[in-house]
Amino acid sequence: MKMLGIDLGGTKVAMGIVDENGNILKRQTIDTKTEEGFNAVVERIAKTANEITKSEKVEMIGIGSPGSIDHKKGIVRFSPNFPGWIDVPLGPEISSKTGMKVVVENDANAFAVGEKWFGVAKGYTNVLGITLGTGVGGGIICDDHVFRGSTGIGGELGHVIVEPNGYLCGCGNHGCLETIASATGISRLAKEWKERYPDTSIKEFSAKAVLDAAKKGDPLGIKVFERVTEALGIAIGAFVHIFNPQIIVIGGGVSRSGKFLLDGVEKKTHENVMKSFWGTYKIVLSNLVDDAGIYGAASMCFEELRNDKANTR
Amino acid sequence: MKMLGIDLGGTKVAMGIVDENGNILKRQTIDTKTEEGFNAVVERIAKTANEITKSEKVEMIGIGSPGSIDHKKGIVRFSPNFPGWIDVPLGPEISSKTGMKVVVENDANAFAVGEKWFGVAKGYTNVLGITLGTGVGGGIICDDHVFRGSTGIGGELGHVIVEPNGYLCGCGNHGCLETIASATGISRLAKEWKERYPDTSIKEFSAKAVLDAAKKGDPLGIKVFERVTEALGIAIGAFVHIFNPQIIVIGGGVSRSGKFLLDGVEKKTHENVMKSFWGTYKIVLSNLVDDAGIYGAASMCFEELRNDKANTR
Numbered sequence: 127m128k129m130l131g132i133d134l135g136g137t138k139v140a141m142g143i144v145d146e147n148g149n150i151l152k153r154q155t156i157d158t159k160t161e162e163g164f165n166a167v168v169e170r171i172a173k174t175a176n177e178i179t180k181s182e183k184v185e186m187i188g189i190g191s192p193g194s195i196d197h198k199k200g201i202v203r204f205s206p207n208f209p210g211w212i213d214v215p216l217g218p219e220i221s222s223k224t225g226m227k228v229v230v231e232n233d234a235n236a237f238a239v240g241e242k243w244f245g246v247a248k249g250y251t252n253v254l255g256i257t258l259g260t261g262v263g264g265g266i267i268c269d270d271h272v273f274r275g276s277t278g279i280g281g282e283l284g285h286v287i288v289e290p291n292g293y294l295c296g297c298g299n300h301g302c303l304e305t306i307a308s309a310t311g312i313s314r315l316a317k318e319w320k321e322r323y324p325d326t327s328i329k330e331f332s333a334k335a336v337l338d339a340a341k342k343g344d345p346l347g348i349k350v351f352e353r354v355t356e357a358l359g360i361a362i363g364a365f366v367h368i369f370n371p372q373i374i375v376i377g378g379g380v381s382r383s384g385k386f387l388l389d390g391v392e393k394k395t396h397e398n399v400m401k402s403f404w405g406t407y408k409i410v411l412s413n414l415v416d417d418a419g420i421y422g423a424a425s426m427c428f429e430e431l432r433n434d435k436a437n438t439r
Numbered sequence: 440m441k442m443l444g445i446d447l448g449g450t451k452v453a454m455g456i457v458d459e460n461g462n463i464l465k466r467q468t469i470d471t472k473t474e475e476g477f478n479a480v481v482e483r484i485a486k487t488a489n490e491i492t493k494s495e496k497v498e499m500i501g502i503g504s505p506g507s508i509d510h511k512k513g514i515v516r517f518s519p520n521f522p523g524w525i526d527v528p529l530g531p532e533i534s535s536k537t538g539m540k541v542v543v544e545n546d547a548n549a550f551a552v553g554e555k556w557f558g559v560a561k562g563y564t565n566v567l568g569i570t571l572g573t574g575v576g577g578g579i580i581c582d583d584h585v586f587r588g589s590t591g592i593g594g595e596l597g598h599v600i601v602e603p604n605g606y607l608c609g610c611g612n613h614g615c616l617e618t619i620a621s622a623t624g625i626s627r628l629a630k631e632w633k634e635r636y637p638d639t640s641i642k643e644f645s646a647k648a649v650l651d652a653a654k655k656g657d658p659l660g661i662k663v664f665e666r667v668t669e670a671l672g673i674a675i676g677a678f679v680h681i682f683n684p685q686i687i688v689i690g691g692g693v694s695r696s697g698k699f700l701l702d703g704v705e706k707k708t709h710e711n712v713m714k715s716f717w718g719t720y721k722i723v724l725s726n727l728v729d730d731a732g733i734y735g736a737a738s739m740c741f742e743e744l745r746n747d748k749a750n751t752r
Contacts, residue, residue: 194715204715252589266681268588273581275683276565277719282680285713287673289603297713299676360600363612367595368579368681370588400598400610402507402517406590 129427130179130226132171132189133233133419136160136207139171142417143182144424148244150417154178160207164214172223179224187220187228188426190236190419192263194279200230203279206261206296231426233419234263235272235281237412239429240422241375242267245414252371255412256283256362258380261296262304266369272429284308286364288357306357309333309380315350323349337383351390359394366399366407377412384411442740443488443497443539446546446732447504449473449520452484455730456495457737461557463730467491473520477527485536492537500533500541501739503549503732505576507592513543516592519574519609544739546732547576548585548594550725552742553735554688555580558727565684568725569596569675571693574609575617579682585742597621599677601670619670622646622693628663636662650696664703672707679712679720690725697724 128151133140135158142153156174158167175187193205200217202208221228231239238255241247247255247267255265264283266273274280284304285297292301293311305311312333320326323346328339340347362374376391392409399407414421441464446453448471455466469487471480488500506518513530515521534541544552551568554560560568560580568578577596579586587593597617598610605614606624618624625646633639636659641652653660675687689704705722712720727734 264681268581268586275581275681276685277683279715279719280681280683282713285680286677287711288600290601290669290673299711299713356603360603364599364677367598368577368588368593370590370593372589398600398612400595400612402592406592 127428127431128182128184129424130175130184130187131420131422131424131427132175132187133423134158134171134189134191135419136192139174140420141171141175141178142420142424143178143184144244144421146428148421150420152178152182153420160209164208164211168216168219168223172220175220175224179226184226186427186430187224187226188236188423188430189216189220189228189230190233190423190426191216191230192233192261195230195232197229197231197274197278200228202230229426229430231272231423232263232265232281233257233422234283235265235274236422236426237263237377237418238265238267238375238422239272240414240418240425241377241412243425243428244421245375245412245418246410247373247375250372252369252373254283254365254369254371254374256374256376257378258307258309258376259378260309262302262308263378268369271433283361283365286361288360303357303361307354307361307380309378312336312350312354312380315353316346319346319349322346333380334382337380337387341383341386355387355390355394358391359396359398362391362395362409363398366395366403370403371407374407374409375412376409377414377418381411382415440741440744441495441497442737443492443500444733444735444737444740445484445488445500445502446736447471447484447502448732449505452487453733454484454488454491455733455737456491456497457557457734459741461734463733465491465495466733473522477521477524481529481532481536485533488533488537492539497539499740499743500537500539501549501736501743502529502533502541502543503546503736503739504529504543505546505574508543508545510542510544510587510591513541515543542739542743544585544736545576545578545594546570546735547596548578548587549735549739550576550690550731551578551580551688551735552585553727553731553738554690554725556738556741557734558688558725558731559723560686560688563685565682565686567596567678567682567684567687569687569689570691571620571622571689572691573621573623575615575621576691581682584746596674596678599674601673616670616674620667620674620693622691625649625663625667625693628666629659632659632662635659646693647695650693650700654696654699668700668703668707671704672709672711675704675708675722676711679708679716683716684720687720687722688725689722690727690731694724695728700724
C-alpha cells in the first residue's frame, strides 16, 4: 500500500510517495509561493500530486501543515506561515482536484505519528514529539492515538511557559518555550549576549552556528546552550510528569545539533523530573531528518486507515 | 445500582454508599491510624466496609488514595501520607476481605472522575481536575477516559514548574506549582512575608485565613494571593495549551476560598492563554465539597462498569 505525503511549508512543498515499509518511491518539491494566495497554492499542489501519482497508484493523500488545523474537516483554521489563510478548506479542495481521500494534520502531530510509524518511536504507544524549528511544535500520542484535545487544537507544547515574565512570544504570552528553544530564540539569545563575550568565535548567529560553537567550548555558545537546555529541561520535565510518555522524540532543524544537544537536554530534563519517573522515559533525536515532513504526512494516512479498520470491526 | 466509595486519607477514612444519582445513602468515617501499619489499616477498612454494606447491597468498592497507584493491579506503589507503604496490595486485600470487586485510583484522578459523574463536570468529555490541598494533585479526562500515561503515573499536574529555581518541593524539584498553590505553600508565603507587612490582620497563617484576609484587602493577603494566582495561571495556561480541555475543576481545601479565588485564577489564566484558546475552556470550583473524596472513589466503580460494558459489546 502506498500513500502520498505532502509536507506543506511556508517556502517549499515537499511531497513523496511512501510505502508501508517506509520507502520513499518517488518525490517532488515545488515552491509554495504563498503570495499567490490559497487557490493558486492549492492548484499547484494538486497538479503536482496528480503528476506524481500517475505512474504509482496511491490510496490516500496526507498533508502536514503548520498552524491550527481542523483535522476532522481538513480545514486550516489559521497558520502564521500563510497570511490570510483563515478557515480555508485545504483537504476538501485537494480532494476534489485529485479525486483522492485527503487527511490534513498539524505538522507537529504528523511528525510524532511519522516517528511512530517509520522512525525512532516505532512500536511505542505513548510518544511525545517536539519539533525545534522556527517555532516549537508538539505532537502527542497517548495510548496509540493522536491526542488533539476537545476542540482539536491541543498539544501546543511550545507555548508552555518556562521563563515567567520572559520574552514576548508570537502568541502574546511571555516566556514560552518557543521564545528560547526555537532556532529564532537561540539566535536572538546569542546576538543579545555577544557584547559580553568579545572573544566568541561565533560570526553568523544561526542556531546551528551557536550550538556548534558551544560544542567546541565557545563561551557565548555555552552560555546560550545552558539557557536553551534548561528551558527544554523544565518543559520536558513537565511533559514527563503530565504524560508519563515512553519516548520523547526531538526533531526540527535545531535537532541537527545532534548528540551534544541531546546530552544537554537529557541532563537538564533529569534534573527536573521526580524520582518516581526516572527510568520511565527516554529522549531521542528524530532519525527521519529532512524527510520527517513527508513521512509524517504519509503516516497520517496509514494511521487513518488503521483507525477506520478498528472502527468498522 | 450502588457503589461503596472509600476516601483514604492520612488521618481519616471516609466511606459512603453512593447510588447512580449521586445520593449518599449511608456513610461512616474512621481513623486511619497509619502508625499501626498496612495490615491493621486494611483490616479496619474491610471491617467497616462489611458492616456498612450489610443492609445496603453494593456492586463494587472504589478506593481513592493519595500517592502513586497501580490502578490495574490495585497496588499503592508509594504514598507520602503512608510511610512504609511500598507496593502494597490494597485492592486485592480489601477484595479478599470483603468478597467484592475493588478498584483503586489516585485520589486526584478519582476527583476528576467524580466531578464528571456527579459534579460540575457532568456531561463533559475533556476535564482537568486540580486539587489544592496539602499538596496539589491533578486528574485528566481525555475524550471521556481517565488519562494515566504509559506506566500509569502521569497527570502529576502539581509538579509542573512555575517558578524556575523556586522553592524546593517534596518531589526534589524546585518551583513546582505545589510549592506555591498548595495550602502549605500559601501558608509559608504568608509567614515569610509577614515582617514586611506589620499592619497585616492575619494572625493564624492557614491558607484559608490568608486568602480570607486578601479578600478583605489585607496587604499581606493580597501579596500572597497575587503570587498564588499567578502560579496557577501559568500552570493552568500550560494545561489549556496542552490539553485543550472543556472544563477545569478546582477542588481541595484551598478551593473553599470560593469565588474570590476563582476570579483571580480566571484572570491570571486568561493572561497566560493564547488567543486561539480563548473561549474554549471554563474554570469552575468543585461543588461536591467535603464529599468529593467519597464521590470520586464511588465514581471510579461506575466508570469501570461502563468501560467493561463498552469492551464486551
